[in-house]
Amino acid sequence: MAAVTLKEGETFDSAAVYKQVVSYLPAYARPRFLRVQPSLEMTGTFKMKKVKLVEDGFNPALISDPLYFLDPDQKTYVPLTEEIHGAIAAGKMKL
Numbered sequence: 704m705a706a707v708t709l710k711e712g713e714t715f716d717s718a719a720v721y722k723q724v725v726s727y728l729p730a731y732a733r734p735r736f737l738r739v740q741p742s743l744e745m746t747g748t749f750k751m752k753k754v755k756l757v758e759d760g761f762n763p764a765l766i767s768d769p770l771y772f773l774d775p776d777q778k779t780y781v782p783l784t785e786e787i788h789g790a791i792a793a794g795k796m797k798l
Contacts, residue, residue, distance in 0.1 A: 705734035706756055708743055715739050717771060717780035724773075735798050736761045737771040737780055763788055 771780035790796035
């Protein structure tokens with residue numbers, strides 16, 4: 704999973720992000736999940752707070768931020784729904 708923030712006024716373009724990820728990262732390094740956050744929490748020494756992100760995982764029921772799933776069939780990042788999350792958790796959808 705990768706947590707990202709957008710520049711002010713920008714919108715998330717899933718097809719463009721997919722194209723960039725596929726162009727520059729090998730298959731094993733591509734983030735399967737993206738979490739778009741308004742801002743990243745920092746410590747007093749400007750390190751990112753990652754523990755909460757790890758604890759949250761990729762369950763859309765627990766996270767209010769937009770979540771996306773890398774769908775190689777559609778060649779884009781698709782919004783992660785409860786249905787997709789359930790299929791992944793049950794092993795019905797391949798990562």
